[in-house]
Amino acid sequence: xxxxxxxxxxxxxxxxxxxxxxxxxxxxxxxxxxxxxxxxxxxxxxxxxxxxxxxxxxxxxxxxxxxxxxxxxxxxxxxxxxxxxxxxxxxxxxxxxxxxxxxxxxxxxxxxxxxxxxxxxxxxxxxxxxxxxxxxxxxxxxxxxxxxxxxxxxxxxxxxxxxxxxxxxxxxxxxxxxxxxxxxxxxxxxxxxxxxxxxxxxxxxxxxxxxxxxxxxxxxxxxxxxxxxxxxxxxxxxxxxxxxxxxxxxxxxxxxxxxxxxxxxxxxxxxxxxxxxxxxxxxxxxxxxxxxxxxxxxxxxxxxxxxxxxxxxxxxxxxxxxxxxxxxxxxxxxxxxxxxxxxxxxxxxxxxxxxxxxxxxxxxxxxxxxxxxxxxxxxxxxxxxxxxxxxxxxxxxxxxxxxxxxxxxxxxxxxxxxxxxxxxxxxxxxxxxxxxxxxxxxxxxxxxxxxxxxxxxxxxxxxxxxxxxxxxxxxxxxxxxxxxxxxxxxxxxxxxxxxxxxxxxxxxxxxxxxxxxxxxxxxxxxxxxxxxxxxxxxxxxxxxxxxxxxxxxxxxxxxxxxxxxxxxxxxxxxxxxxxxxxxxxxxxxxxxxxxxxxxxxxxxxxxxxxxxxxxxxxxxxxxxxxxxxxxxxxxxxxxxxxxxxxxxxxxxxxxxxxxxxxxxxxxxxxxxxxxxxxxxxxxxxxxxxxxxxxxxxxxxxxxxxxxxxxxxxxxxxxxxxxxxxxxxxxxxxxxxxxxxxxxxxxxxxxxxxxxxxxxxxxxxxxxxxxxxxxxxxxxxxxxxxxxxxxxxxxxxxxxxxxx
RNA sequence: GCCGAAGUGGCGGAAUGGCAGACGCAUACGACUCAAAAUCGUACGGGAAACCGUGGGGGUUCAAGUCCCCCCUUCGGCACCA
Numbered sequence: 001x002x003x004x005x006x007x008x009x010x011x012x013x014x015x016x017x018x019x020x021x022x023x024x025x026x027x028x029x030x031x032x033x034x035x036x037x038x039x040x041x042x043x044x045x046x047x048x049x050x051x052x053x054x055x056x057x058x059x060x061x062x063x064x065x066x067x068x069x070x071x072x073x074x075x076x077x078x079x080x081x082x083x084x085x086x087x088x089x090x091x092x093x094x095x096x097x098x099x100x101x102x103x104x105x106x107x108x109x110x111x112x113x114x115x116x117x118x119x120x121x122x123x124x125x126x127x128x129x130x131x132x133x134x135x136x137x138x139x140x141x142x143x144x145x146x147x148x149x150x151x152x153x154x155x156x157x158x159x160x161x162x163x164x165x166x167x168x169x170x171x172x173x174x175x176x177x178x179x180x181x182x183x184x185x186x187x188x189x190x191x192x193x194x195x196x197x198x199x200x201x202x203x204x205x206x207x208x209x210x211x212x213x214x215x216x217x218x219x220x221x222x223x224x225x226x227x228x229x230x231x232x233x234x235x236x237x238x239x240x241x242x243x244x245x246x247x248x249x250x251x252x253x254x255x256x257x258x259x260x261x262x263x264x265x266x267x268x269x270x271x272x273x274x275x276x277x278x279x280x281x282x283x284x285x286x287x288x289x290x291x292x293x294x295x296x297x298x299x300x301x302x303x304x305x306x307x308x309x310x311x312x313x314x315x316x317x318x319x320x321x322x323x324x325x326x327x328x329x330x331x332x333x334x335x336x337x338x339x340x341x342x343x344x345x346x347x348x349x350x351x352x353x354x355x356x357x358x359x360x361x362x363x364x365x366x367x368x369x370x371x372x373x374x375x376x377x378x379x380x381x382x383x384x385x386x387x388x389x390x391x392x393x394x395x396x397x398x399x400x401x402x403x404x405x406x407x408x409x410x411x412x413x414x415x416x417x418x419x420x421x422x423x424x425x426x427x428x429x430x431x432x433x434x435x436x437x438x439x440x441x442x443x444x445x446x447x448x449x450x451x452x453x454x455x456x457x458x459x460x461x462x463x464x465x466x467x468x469x470x471x472x473x474x475x476x477x478x479x480x481x482x483x484x485x486x487x488x489x490x491x492x493x494x495x496x497x498x499x500x501x502x503x504x505x506x507x508x509x510x511x512x513x514x515x516x517x518x519x520x521x522x523x524x525x526x527x528x529x530x531x532x533x534x535x536x537x538x539x540x541x542x543x544x545x546x547x548x549x550x551x552x553x554x555x556x557x558x559x560x561x562x563x564x565x566x567x568x569x570x571x572x573x574x575x576x577x578x579x580x581x582x583x584x585x586x587x588x589x590x591x592x593x594x595x596x597x598x599x600x601x602x603x604x605x606x607x608x609x610x611x612x613x614x615x616x617x618x619x620x621x622x623x624x625x626x627x628x629x630x631x632x633x634x635x636x637x638x639x640x641x642x643x644x645x646x647x648x649x650x651x652x653x654x655x656x657x658x659x660x661x662x663x664x665x666x667x668x669x670x671x672x673x674x675x676x677x678x679x680x681x682x683x684x685x686x687x688x689x690x691x692x693x694x695x696x697x698x699x700x701x702x703x704x705x706x707x708x709x710x711x712x713x714x715x716x717x718x719x720x721x722x723x724x725x726x727x728x729x730x731x732x733x734x735x736x737x738x739x740x741x742x743x744x745x746x747x748x749x750x751x752x753x754x755x756x757x758x759x760x761x762x763x764x765x766x767x768x769x770x771x772x773x774x775x776x777x778x779x780x781x782x783x784x785x786x787x788x789x790x791x792x793x794x795x796x797x798x799x800x801x802x803x
Numbered sequence: 804g805c806c807g808a809a810g811u812g813g814c815g816g817a818a819u820g821g822c823a824g825a826c827g828c829a830u831a832c833g834a835c836u837c838a839a840a841a842u843c844g845u846a847c848g849g850g851a852a853a854c855c856g857u858g859g860g861g862g863u864u865c866a867a868g869u870c871c872c873c874c875c876u877u878c879g880g881c882a883c884c885a
Contacts, residue, residue: 346804350883539880624814677826677827751865752866
């Protein structure tokens with residue numbers, strides 16, 4: 001008998017699929033479409049590791065199954081190729097990032113191709129192509145025209161040693177990833193995108209989506225919507241009022257002092273009344289110089305300064321209360337000021353203890369001598385004249401009404417989500433297509449001027465002053481205003497890596513269109529994405545950003561669906577054999593090339609899916625790989641016991657239908673591991689029987705095909721089955737034929753398993769009882785006992801309660 | 804601290820409230836072989852057994868890995884968001 005040689009078989013079928021364009025999606029089709037999306041890779045210099053193929057294989061299984069079910073499947077691939085690692089590598093090795101990118105992509109592509117994914121390679125995209133980023137720039141202009149892009153002073157991470165601005169991911173524990181030195185803040189005028197304007201929609205529209213629950217909750221928490229009251233506290237002896245935001249207006253009687261952020265405008269406004277202005281300024285400077293790390297490290301120890309010379313008036317009690325500045329209040333959230341209720345807020349409690357401020361209990365139930373009582377959702381109000389005796393929720397409403405009626409309070413909401421800092425002072429990104437004109441201000445380029453090509457530069461190293469490398473290119477920077485024709489300067493910041501990936505799923509639909517990012521008809525046909533799988537690490541940034549851009553494009557009228565992705569799932573990480581995260585420095589990286597070389601791509605694919613629960617992290621195991629290869633060898637040897645037959649044999653019929661049902665279902669529900677084990681059981685059953693007929697064999701090959709496509713296509717041909725496997729149909733089970741006529745019903749005595757009885761599926765209690773009493777082994781347990789209760793669940797269990 | 808997920812053999816992991824450990828790995832023994840590999844077969848949670856076993860402690864139920872309450876541990880996310 002021939003031997004299973006994956007090296008030859010796999011190459012052969014990959015070529016056939018390529019030559020036939022087997023997996024190309026049709027642009028126009030009478031078939032229903034199905035759009036599957038994986039997160040397109042960043043082509044790093046390291047090549048693939050075995051973690052990459054896990055999600056790709058999972059959706060490849062769904063893609064192949066869907067095609068056999070009669071869908072026009074779009075399963076595309078591309079490259080998210082702008083970004084820092086490439087740029088840093090290029091600087092270090094004095095190669096152009098374009099060249100590095102080209103090489104990396106070539107390597108990734110070769111590796112991916114060797115795994116036999118059914119990607120539509122005719123739609124391959126690359127975010128660094130001019131024809132691609134032309135439309136990234138076009139979308140930016142839409143954002144600008146809608147007023148969603150604006151410039152703002154915003155601090156960047158600045159490494160004084162490297163003289164470079166750093167991305168957040170380059171800052172590790174407050175230090176520079178490269179030189180290890182402390183990272184400081186440097187304020188720059190940057191482009192921001194108003195994602196906060198879409199915050200409500202980004203939360204509310206989640207309700208109708210089929211996203212795994214942890215993704216929804218993480219996004220909701222990240223956006224962080226809260227409802228509360230903005231209330232005005234008068235500053236004594238002035239017409240000024242200090243507005244605070246609170247989610248607990250019910251506790252206002254307990255507000256014994258106020259705190260404002262060090263940067264709050266009130267200090268400048270009331271400068272003349274303040275007797276310790278200099279002290280406040282030096283505190284402000286001090287906290288500005290603190291790194292993020294320092295600021296959070298000092299959590300335990302609250303600092304602050306009282307603003308001398310002013311007092312605020314609690315609007316509900318009329319009492320004069322002091323005002324402090326402290327960096328535990330953030331200028332970026334709410335109004336940058338709070339009313340402090342130390343009895344019921346841990347932070348305020350700590351501050352009050354330290355500065356010896358009064359603590360007034362207003363919700364009963366805690367022990368405020370010991371600590372703040374915060375877990376008080378169901379508490380009753382005390383020491384609060386207007387609302388004494390009410391519960392927290394009633395009190396909130398009453399106080400809110402009261403202050404709104406007096407015109408010194410407004411119900412409002414707040415978000416933790418901040419606007420998106422969209423500028424990078426880097427070379428390897430999309431140029432921002434705007435010019436600054438002395439008379440017209442910021443002016444976007446015309447569509448016909450796009451793409452604004454990233455110029456070739458001698459040196460793309462960051463500059464000493466934190467400006468983008470593009471800023472030194474005066475020829476490129478100096479231009480004319482598209483509006484008035486006067487002198488103008490180009491924006492020299494580039495876009496972040498998140499830009500290209502925020503809309504790539506739309507370009508796949510119509511990747512060569514030079515009139516639009518994709519044609520209207522094709523968008524209408526293919527959108528939305530039916531199933532998007534990706535890593536949990538992208539939940540709060542990429543996934544949210546792309547939902548935001550899609551909603552903007554919806555508002556512009558480019559897309560017709562308010563959400564880009566109907567369904568979102570997430571895979572677990574693959575760890576090294578030692579159970580640690582795979583990394584070069586830990587020396588536990590497994591390269592898929594080695595596995596393909598030694599065992600074949602089908603074995604790798606199968607093991608990637610069989611390794612464990614798809615949603616959980618799991619350590620790699622070379623022995624596990626061997627086990628999967630062993631199974632495929634077994635499958636190959638089924639040829640030896642192949643017999644004729646055009647229907648399932650009687651003794652295998654039920655098992656066949658059960659298997660079809662289980663595998664079909666498991667492939668839809670991320671349970672690839674149990675789907676595969678079901679097929680293993682089937683093969684074991686045929687081997688035990690000693691034969692498999694051609695009909696059973698054919699069906700089995702189709703079921704296994706999504707997991708091991710090369711082998712099954714080959715066996716299909718070797719068995720003389722008609723055409724190619726990829727042209728056939730996915731089998732369907734008959735529900736009636738998945739049910740056994742007789743079952744081994746477990747018999748329990750006092751809830752303990754004592755044996756089984758083989759009875760009819762629909763047998764009655766009497767039949768079960770008769771069978772049980774005919775079994776001497778069971779009778780032993782009944783000796784000298786009386787039966788007090790018989791529990792019989794048809795088809796399930798027979799339990800005798802005895803005394 | 805807050806939010807989320809999870810704790811089951813030597814390992815990865817299965818189990819609509821109804822026989823815990825499917826399937827695979829590792830291991831041991833046997834067959835084949837001059838021998839080895841491959842392959843095939845048998846065993847494989849603990850215990851001599853009665854029994855005991857799904858992180859720990861309570862509870863609901865005829866019956867709990869699964870449901871409820873409390874606690875411990877691990878992982879992921881957020882982190883002074885008022």
